Amino acid sequence: MEITKIVITGGPCAGKTKAVKLVKEHFEALGLTVLAIPETATELILGGVTNEFVGSAENFQTCILGLQLEKERIFEKAARMTGRDKALIICDRGTADNSAYLSDKEYKALANRAGFSEFDLRERYDAVFHLETAAKSECDIYDLTSNSARSESAAEAAELDDRLISAYVGHPHFRIIRSEPDFQTKMTHLISEISSFLGIPEPIETERKYLIEYPNLSLLEGHPFCRGVDMVQTYLKADSGMSERVRKRYCGESTVYIHTAKKRLSDMSCYEYESRISEKEYLSLLERADENRAPIRKKRYCLVYDKQYFEIDVYPFWNDRAIMEIELSGENDSVNFPDFIKIIKEVTYDKEYKNASLAKKVKANENV
Numbered sequence: 001m002e003i004t005k006i007v008i009t010g011g012p013c014a015g016k017t018k019a020v021k022l023v024k025e026h027f028e029a030l031g032l033t034v035l036a037i038p039e040t041a042t043e044l045i046l047g048g049v050t051n052e053f054v055g056s057a058e059n060f061q062t063c064i065l066g067l068q069l070e071k072e073r074i075f076e077k078a079a080r081m082t083g084r085d086k087a088l089i090i091c092d093r094g095t096a097d098n099s100a101y102l103s104d105k106e107y108k109a110l111a112n113r114a115g116f117s118e119f120d121l122r123e124r125y126d127a128v129f130h131l132e133t134a135a136k137s138e139c140d141i142y143d144l145t146s147n148s149a150r151s152e153s154a155a156e157a158a159e160l161d162d163r164l165i166s167a168y169v170g171h172p173h174f175r176i177i178r179s180e181p182d183f184q185t186k187m188t189h190l191i192s193e194i195s196s197f198l199g200i201p202e203p204i205e206t207e208r209k210y211l212i213e214y215p216n217l218s219l220l221e222g223h224p225f226c227r228g229v230d231m232v233q234t235y236l237k238a239d240s241g242m243s244e245r246v247r248k249r250y251c252g253e254s255t256v257y258i259h260t261a262k263k264r265l266s267d268m269s270c271y272e273y274e275s276r277i278s279e280k281e282y283l284s285l286l287e288r289a290d291e292n293r294a295p296i297r298k299k300r301y302c303l304v305y306d307k308q309y310f311e312i313d314v315y316p317f318w319n320d321r322a323i324m325e326i327e328l329s330g331e332n333d334s335v336n337f338p339d340f341i342k343i344i345k346e347v348t349y350d351k352e353y354k355n356a357s358l359a360k361k362v363k364a365n366e367n368v
Helices: 016-029 040-046 055-080 097-100 104-113 120-124 154-168 182-196 217-222 279-288 355-366
Strands: 002-010 034-037 086-092 129-130 174-178 206-211 226-236 243-251 254-264 269-277 296-305 308-314 321-328 342-347
Touching: 002 154, 002 182, 016 034, 016 086, 016 182, 034 055, 034 129, 040 055, 055 097, 055 104, 086 120, 086 355, 097 104, 097 120, 097 154, 097 308, 120 243, 120 254, 129 154, 129 182, 129 254, 174 182, 174 308, 217 226, 217 296, 226 279, 243 355, 254 279, 269 279, 269 308, 296 355
Parallel strands: 002 086, 002 129, 034 086, 129 174
Antiparallel strands: 206 269, 206 321, 206 342, 226 243, 226 296, 243 254, 254 269, 296 308, 308 321
C-alpha cells in the first residue's frame, strides 16, 4: 500500500487544528482515503501530563515522542487494514517538533534513546507544511482561546515559530505558509501547496535555478535556518522524453532513498513523479544506471530566507561557484534573494547547468 505521511506544524495560533480538519475534508471530498493524527502534546496536557507532573521538559518531550511514534504506527497499520491502494496520513505536528522545546544536547539524547537520529525524526515524513503563527505578522489577531493547553505570549509564540522552522529545515519537501489577515486565504494557500505536492490535478514541479558565487560555508553552517545534507544522485536509462534518477540523501549513518522520474513541459516546469524507496529497491535501480553519466556527489544546503525555501548545491568539482534553486507555486512567482548570496546569472533555461549535463561532463573527465 502507498501511504503518504505529511506534517502540518507551526507556532501557537497558527491554525493547525482547523487546518488539519479542513485538509482532511478537502481531500476526502476528492475521493482520497485520509487519516488525521491529533496533536499529542495537547492530548497529554489536557489529560494532566505536563512538564511539572513528569519533572522536566525533557521528560515531557520523551512522553510526547513515545506516544507520537506509537500513534503513527497504529494509524499506518489501520490504513493498511482498509485494503485500499493509497492513503494520506496527516500529522498534527511531527516528531521533529520536539526539538523546539529542548536544547540541542537534550534533543539529540532524546532521539538516541528512542533509537533514532535527528535526521531520522525529520525525514520520516514525505512533506512538511509550516503554518506561520499570527503573532509574527498579525499580532492584533493573535489569540489562544481556541486551545486551553497553550499559554505563550505573542513574543514567545514568534520565537517558538522560528524554532519549529529550524526543526524541519533540511527536509526535501518543506513549505512555509505565511500568516494572512484572512484565515481562509491562508487555508487556500495550504491546500494548494499540499495539492501540488500530491500531484493533484497534475504532478507539476516549477523551479528557477541560479549560478552563484561559491558561498560562505561557515555562514551557511552557522545559520539558524539552514541545514546541510549529503547527496549522491545517479541518472538511470529512461524512455525517450523522460529523465529518471535515484538519490541517496544521508547524514552520518542515517539515509533516505528517493526515485524520481520527470517529463519536461518547459525549461522551468515539468511533470515530476517522486517516491521514497528502500535500500534494496535503490540498489536494484542502480543496475540500470546510465553509463554515460557519472554519479553526482554534492552537499545540499537547505535555507529558509524571507519565508522562501532555497536549496544550494555545492559540488566537489567547483571551488568558485555553486547552484541555487527554488521551487515555486507558479512560473510568475517573484523571488527575494538572500542578501549574502551573490548571483552570477540565472541558468533556469541553460541546459549546461542541469545535473544531468554535469553528470555527463564528470563522466567525460573521468575518461580523459
